Structures are given as C-alpha cells and as structure tokens.
Amino acid sequence: MLESLWPFFTSPWSLAPDALLGVALLGVLAALAGEAVWRLLHWPRLVGYAIVGTALALAGRGAVGHEPALRLAIDGALALLLFEAGARLKLRWLVRNPWLLATSVAEALATGMGVFFVLSSFNLPSSVATPLAIVAVCVSPAVLQRVVGELRAAGQVTERLLTLAALNTLYAVLAMKLLSAGLLLSDPRTWLEALSPVLFSFCGSILLGAALGEGLALIARRFDLREDNAMLLLLAAVLLALVVAKTLQLSALLVPLLAGIWLANRSERPWVWPRHFGSAGSALVLVMFVAVSSAWTVEALAASAGVALTLVAVRALAKGLVVLALARPSGLGVGQAACLAIGLTPMSVTAWVLALDFSARHPEVGAQLMPVLLASLALLELAAPLAVMAGLRAAGEIDALPARAAKAS
Amino acid sequence: MTASGLGAFAASRAFTLGVELELQIVNRHDYDLAPGAADLLRLTGRRKLAADVKPEITSSMIELSTGICERHRDVIEQLLEVRDALVEDGGKLNLRLCGGGTHAFQDWSRRRIFDTPRFRQVSQLYGYLSKQFTVFGQHVHIGCPGPDQALWLLHAMSRFVPHAIALSASSPFVQGTDTGFQSARLNSVYAFPLSGRAPFHLSWEAFGVYFAKMRRTGVVASMKDFYWDIRPKPEFGTIEVRVMDTPLTVERAAAIAVYLQCVARWLARERPFEPDEDDGLVYTYNRFQACRFGLDGEVVDPRTAEHRSLRELIRETIDAVEMHAIELHAERGLALLKRSLAEQPGTDADWLRAAQDRERYLPEVVRQQCLRFES
Numbered sequence: 001m002l003e004s005l006w007p008f009f010t011s012p013w014s015l016a017p018d019a020l021l022g023v024a025l026l027g028v029l030a031a032l033a034g035e036a037v038w039r040l041l042h043w044p045r046l047v048g049y050a051i052v053g054t055a056l057a058l059a060g061r062g063a064v065g066h067e068p069a070l071r072l073a074i075d076g077a078l079a080l081l082l083f084e085a086g087a088r089l090k091l092r093w094l095v096r097n098p099w100l101l102a103t104s105v106a107e108a109l110a111t112g113m114g115v116f117f118v119l120s121s122f123n124l125p126s127s128v129a130t131p132l133a134i135v136a137v138c139v140s141p142a143v144l145q146r147v148v149g150e151l152r153a154a155g156q157v158t159e160r161l162l163t164l165a166a167l168n169t170l171y172a173v174l175a176m177k178l179l180s181a182g183l184l185l186s187d188p189r190t191w192l193e194a195l196s197p198v199l200f201s202f203c204g205s206i207l208l209g210a211a212l213g214e215g216l217a218l219i220a221r222r223f224d225l226r227e228d229n230a231m232l233l234l235l236a237a238v239l240l241a242l243v244v245a246k247t248l249q250l251s252a253l254l255v256p257l258l259a260g261i262w263l264a265n266r267s268e269r270p271w272v273w274p275r276h277f278g279s280a281g282s283a284l285v286l287v288m289f290v291a292v293s294s295a296w297t298v299e300a301l302a303a304s305a306g307v308a309l310t311l312v313a314v315r316a317l318a319k320g321l322v323v324l325a326l327a328r329p330s331g332l333g334v335g336q337a338a339c340l341a342i343g344l345t346p347m348s349v350t351a352w353v354l355a356l357d358f359s360a361r362h363p364e365v366g367a368q369l370m371p372v373l374l375a376s377l378a379l380l381e382l383a384a385p386l387a388v389m390a391g392l393r394a395a396g397e398i399d400a401l402p403a404r405a406a407k408a409s
Numbered sequence: 410m411t412a413s414g415l416g417a418f419a420a421s422r423a424f425t426l427g428v429e430l431e432l433q434i435v436n437r438h439d440y441d442l443a444p445g446a447a448d449l450l451r452l453t454g455r456r457k458l459a460a461d462v463k464p465e466i467t468s469s470m471i472e473l474s475t476g477i478c479e480r481h482r483d484v485i486e487q488l489l490e491v492r493d494a495l496v497e498d499g500g501k502l503n504l505r506l507c508g509g510g511t512h513a514f515q516d517w518s519r520r521r522i523f524d525t526p527r528f529r530q531v532s533q534l535y536g537y538l539s540k541q542f543t544v545f546g547q548h549v550h551i552g553c554p555g556p557d558q559a560l561w562l563l564h565a566m567s568r569f570v571p572h573a574i575a576l577s578a579s580s581p582f583v584q585g586t587d588t589g590f591q592s593a594r595l596n597s598v599y600a601f602p603l604s605g606r607a608p609f610h611l612s613w614e615a616f617g618v619y620f621a622k623m624r625r626t627g628v629v630a631s632m633k634d635f636y637w638d639i640r641p642k643p644e645f646g647t648i649e650v651r652v653m654d655t656p657l658t659v660e661r662a663a664a665i666a667v668y669l670q671c672v673a674r675w676l677a678r679e680r681p682f683e684p685d686e687d688d689g690l691v692y693t694y695n696r697f698q699a700c701r702f703g704l705d706g707e708v709v710d711p712r713t714a715e716h717r718s719l720r721e722l723i724r725e726t727i728d729a730v731e732m733h734a735i736e737l738h739a740e741r742g743l744a745l746l747k748r749s750l751a752e753q754p755g756t757d758a759d760w761l762r763a764a765q766d767r768e769r770y771l772p773e774v775v776r777q778q779c780l781r782f783e784s
Contacts, residue, residue: 090437096500154436156448159503264438270772272439331452331501397444 026052027283030290044150046143046385049286053293054381062294065356070291077288078142078349079242079256080235080281082169083216085141086260087273088159089166099330100160103322104167107344108137110318111168112175118314119372122307128368131179131358135351135373136315138172139165140384143346146285147388149275155397157336161343161388166257169350173253176354177202180361197249205250209258212241217263220271231278238277253353292349296378300371308375319344335395342391346384348377415620415632418556418613421477421646424674424737425552428484428666429474430655431465431545432506432782434499440775442469442515442543445504452498460491466528467543469515471495471506477552480738481667488659496783505779508662509761510580510594510654511544513771535601542601544594545655547577549666550647551673556613558677563607563639563648564684565676567692569669570638570652571699571708572726575719576665576746577653578703579757585771591703591758594654595696603629604636605693609686616641638696652696657757657781661749664742671730671739678733687711703756720750 030052034045056062063070094101116133120126144165148158177198184194215237223230238256245255263271276282301308320341327337355373359366392398436443446468453462465472473495475487492506499506535542553559578591590596598604610616623629632640638652650669656662675681691709698706704720727734727743734743754760760781764774 088438090503093437093500093503097502100501155444156502159436163503268776270438270440270776272772331448331498333448333451336448 023287026056026290027286030286034286038150044147044385044389046146046150046289047382049289050293050381050385053290053295054378056290056294057296057378058298060297062296063291065295065352070287073284073287074291074349074353075242075246075252076239077276077281077284078353079238079252080276081142081145081285081349082253083238083256083260084145084273084275085162085166085169086257086262087264087271088162089261089264090163091261091265093163097330099326100163103326103330104164106326107164107319107322108168108171110322111137111315114314114318115311118310119307122310124307124368124372127365128372131176131355131365131369132311132372134172134175134179135354136311136347136376137175138169138347138350138354139319139344140346140348140350141165141169142285142288142349143385144343144388146289147385148392151389151392151398153392153397155392155395156332157339157343157395158392158397160332160340161391164340164344166261169253170257170261172350172354173251173257176358177251177254180358183362200248201250204248205245205254206258208241208245208248208250209255210262212237212255212259213262213266215241216259217266217271220273225272225274228278231274232280234273235277235280253350288349292352292377293381295352296374296381301375301378304371304375305379307372308379311372311376312379315347316341316345339391339395342394343388345380345387347380348384352377415617416643418559418641418643419646420554421552423552423554423558423677424670425647426478426480426484426666426670427475427550427552427645427647428478428488428662429472429548429550430488430508430659430662431470431472431547432495432655433509433512433545434469434471435505435507435512435775435779437503437505440505440772440779442467442512443504444468445499445502446471448502449495449498449504452501453494456494458491458494459487462491462495466531470543470545481663481742482738484666485660485663485742488663492659492782505776505783507775507778507782508579508655508657508659509545509757509778510578510592511583511597513582513761513765513775514585515543516584542597544580544597546594546598546651547653547655547662547665549650549653549669550642550645551650551670552645552647554646556616556641556643557611559641559646559648560611560613560616561684562673562677563641564609564611564688565682566639566648566650566669566673567606567684567688568711569672569726570650570692571695571706571719572672572723573650573653573665573669574696574699575703575706575756576668576723576749577656577661577757578700579654579657579761581758581762582765582771582774587762587765590701591756592654592700595652595700598636601636603634605638606689607635607637607640609684609689611684654757657760657778659782660745661757664745667734667737667739667742668727668746670737671733671743672726674733674737675730681729682712685711703758704750720755724750 030049033052034048037043037048038045112133115136116129119129119132144161181198185191216234219230219233241255242252245252276285323341324337327334355369359370434443434445435441446464449471450462450464460473460475463472473491475484478484495506553562574592580592580594581587581590583593608619610619639648639650642649653665688711691711695708698708699719706719707716708719709716727747734740749755754763761774764777768774
C-alpha cells in the first residue's frame, strides 16, 4: 500500500492520474502555509507558497519546468498576472512625466550592462552573459501584483513599482526575442528561413494581444463581472489566447502583457478586474508560485552561489542608483525612492519562464545559463516578496492592520 | 487671548472673500480615492501660487484656499491658477483631482488618516466617524468689520443656508449607491455632536460667555471643535459658511462664493429683516429639504409660514441683490447660477446622476467628474 503511494510524493509534478494526490497535498500544504504566515506575521501568503516550494527544492524534488501539465498551469497563471500588470501600465503617464520614462529606460540599461559586465568578469562567455543580463532586467510583475494585491498597497511607490516592472518586463521579453532571432538570423545558412518566423512571431504576438484585449473588453462590458460565469469566460478567453499563441509559436509572455497594455490605453475608460479572475485563477497562481520557488537544487546553488550573489547585488545596485538619481525630477522623495529601489528586487516567475524558453531553443547556451539563473532565483525566492513588503511599509503605503481589514471585507 | 479663551476678533474689511475647496485625489486605473496628498504637496510646494494648498484629515484629500479676495475676478483667477497647477502636478504622479461632495464608491474603512497630531487626536475621538468624514466641502469666508456685526450676519445668513446647499449639491452617491439625496455629504457632517446651527447670541460678549461655559465642560478646546453650518472665525475676522459640497467646477465654486458675498452685503446694508431665535424652528426642516431635493426642495418661511421652492427663492434673491452684485463686480458669477436654475441638469448632483444613468459604471462617472473639474 505504502509502496504504491510513494510516487505521489516523489514526483508530484508529472500530473498523471496517480500523481494527483501529490499535487492535492501540495495545494493543501501551500494554502495552509500561506494562511499561517498571513495570520502570524502579517506577511503575504505568497511567502507561505514559497516556503513550501523551497522545502521541495531542499528535498531535491523541485520542478524542472518541462512537465507538460505544470507548464500549462504556470503559463496560465503567468498570463493572468501579466495581463493584470499590463492593465496597470498607463502609457500617457510616461508622456506626462518623461522623467519616469527616463528612469525606466535608464534602470533597464544600467541593469543589463552592469550584469553583463560583471558576468563577463566571471569568465562567462558573452553568449551566456547576454541572455542572463537581459533576464536580470525584468522585475517580476507576478510577485509585485500578488504582494500589492494582498496587502492592498496604494500610493506613489506602488504605482511606480508596478509601472517600472511592467515596462522592464516588456523590454526583457522583446530583447530576448531579438536575441533569439539574432542567433537564428546570424547563421548565413538559415537566416532566410528564420526571417519570416521571427517577423511572424513579433507581429502575431502584437495582433493576438490586441485581439485578446478587445475580447476581454467586450466581455467586461456585456457581462456582470461579479458573476462567476463572467469570470469563467474571462479565464477561458485568456487560456484560449495562450493556446493559440503556443500553437503559432508566438510569445506566451508578450500576448497577455500586450493585451493588458492595449486595454489600459485604448480608451480612458477605467476597468476594474477581480484579482486573478476569481478563484480558479488564484489556484493556478498558487501552483505557479510553489513550482517556481522549488525550481532549484542545493547542488546548483552551491556551485553558482558566488556568481548568483554578484548578479543579484549588481542588479539591485544598478536599479537602486538610477531610481535614486532620478527621484527628484520625476517627482519622488528620496525616502520614497529608496523604498522603490527595495521593491524592485523580485525576479522570480517571468525570469524563469524567459530563461526556460530561451534554453529550449538554444540548449547549449541554456546548459550554462540555467544554473546561474536558478541560483539567483533561489537567493531571491523568499527574500524578494519580503523586500517588497518592507519597501511598501516603509513608504507608508500599506494599511496599518492588514489582518483586520481583510476580515472586515 | 481673552479670559474665555476665545481670542480677540480680528477686524477685516467688510465683504472681503476667502474660498476653501476640499478636493478628491483619485487614481487613474479604477478611479478610487488615492493617498496622494503628501506627494502632491511636495510638487506644488515648488511653485509660487496666490492660493494656498494644505493637507486635510485623510491622505486622499487636499484643501486649497484663496488669499483674501475683493471680488469674483480675484477668486476665479486664483482658483484657476491653483487648479491648473494641481492638475499638472497630479499628472506627473498619475493622479487626478475632482470636485464633488462625496466620492461615489470609496470604502471608508480603507481611508488613511493624514499623519499629524491634531488629525490623530480627532480620529481617536470620533473613531469611524472621522473616516466616514471623508467628504469634501467648500467653505466661504466673509470679512466682517467687527465681532457683533459678524454674529448678526451669521444669524441673518442662516436663512440662506438651504440656498447654498441646493446650489452646491454634488453628493448623490455614497459608498456605491444612490442615496436619493442631492447632498448626502451633510448627513455625515450632522453625525458630529457639535454640528448644526450656532447658538443664538448676537453680541460677542454673550457668545464669549457661552464659549467659556463649553470650554469649562472640557467638550471643546477651540473654535475648531465646532462643526456648525456657519461659524465665526475670530483669527480671520470672518464668518465661515461651511454647508456647501465642493462643486464640480471652480467656476461654480466662485459663483456660489460671490452669491453669498452679495447676500451678505444686501443683508448688512439694507437689513431686509432682523435675525430671530424663532428662525431656528424651521431651520433643520429647510436644510433637510435642500439636502434631499436640491433646487426642487420646498422651504418654509419662519415668519409667514409660507412654503416656497428653493429655485424660486434663489431667483428672487439674485434679483434682490442686483445692485450689490454690480457694486461687487459679481454679475458673471450670478449669471452662471441663474442660467443653471433654468437648465437641466441644473445642479452638479443632477449632472452626476445623468452621467451614471448613461454609463451605469461609477468609476467612469468619477473619470468624467475629473474631466469636468480639469476643463
């Protein structure tokens, strides 16, 4: 009996019917851990999910990222969070406050160049350092959305955090596409064949993103978003777009992000989206965070800890310095800028998925890239959400008593 | 400071004006109230403006006040200048500003109290009331040459409190529902213990005795603890009319201010009637009519017991004060009000209801409210 149950625990991510128990148990554990940190410490539940994931990783049972069912759940959850991130990005704000746009561009460039330079000094070839530097640019909108949502943060630091994260994710995804395309196109034997898929992928992602945005707008106008039925429709529309994107080899990251941006900027009409499109979306998000925080091994961390630590430090330094330097012209106090800099720590989910997709296309680079990235993610897994919380709290943008507020609602 | 603790009444030029507006700060994604007062103040602090900008009790509210103005043009120029500055600075912070006596759908339990000792003390004393007090009003100061004149004017003006309420009414929605009221904001104000009508004293000496008694009870420490509809402001040498909702436009705010200015001059110069303790008999009834029905409210004359609609009464008053309007250069302001008496939608509350009928979506109504304030 016990013998037959063993695989449920040993490989919970390969979702065969007999492994359902493993996933269910993980869900129970993660939900309980999330509730525990929330009630006892007033920390975001996300930290609880990350603790369960970290425990899995320590036990050597972490996710790899290629398990089909898991990957679907992650893509789905990430799509929801990226859509939410895009929907908070108001491009007109960047026009009204060009210093904010300057901050965004400068912090992305500084991070990319800083990380590239440091990794090169560790004797990593530039073919590896370049994609790592690009990945380091993006701040995880998933973690930010989640922490901001749970703590009901609101204020200038929160707004800028979400805006900068949506922008640098956009830069990173586009740069990664360009890099990947560049590698394909640089080979004189294949460049002609590679050109049309590359163009197709770019234009297709933009078109599909806009189409998804329009579709969601239509649903939001015609249906009552307080009804579960409308939620289901929204969720299904996002997943459908995701499947289309995957089938046509379009970017599963770009499509939902662009859909959000399209919706937020096509007209001034405000939209209010229920978080993660309701409870089904929330379940996906839970699975995603547990999986991502389990996606490393102790051995890999030990092997690459030095490089990873440097990467994380340089990344934080680059982002922090730019944000502080441009605080005054962009209309931010120095204290707020420091809080914003701390909040720009998380890089979890988007970075992982970006690196996974890149490695799948370029396996030989991926083999060198993934250990460093996973070690960096391991370092930030638990620290990043707490850093965001600390930053927002120091900025005075979180209600004093989150637990009571949550119960009252 | 005198023995009563009331302080001396600073004389000011008769019928000078000061206007204060409490504005809503909202975000641009769902148009809920946004805690942006400190950020806005930091940016506007870098500017030189004729008007003053101050924090208010919650961090999603900001108060602007004009300097001492003589006439309509001063008021409107100062308000337009500070409005444009605030709108531009708000744009840099992804924030928007709007008028209106209440925010249409905010959840008061989520409002943060602006962090100063006085606001803290108020919030500790009044508990949820202080958060429910997230309402936005217009206050108009009218200069008085001396304290006795101030008290006389205060009580004579109390008949015109329903006028001011009906003209400014812009708070039909509270916490996401249509209250049926034109000004639901005042319902929140009246929950405070020291609100309503000031006690009937026509001499500063008698008023000082009343104030000393109240102070001895420990219930009040200064004039700030009274939330009366009209209260004397000895430091400024003014009486302060506090019943108005913040209108949706600064033009309307300026117009209402000069309406009160003209009425004050007419009352003081022509003395069409003497204030009387019995005016209080119908005071709360008339005020309710104005809050509930706005211009269509029917108020009762305390002397003749005649019932009249506020729309008619305001029209008559505008005609009665015509000479004073010319003296004070207030014609443009009064013309705006007169037009709105005939129009549909007449009040800002009507305008908000029409927007909600059209959109059926309160965040979009708030967005249009911002557009109206900005243009």
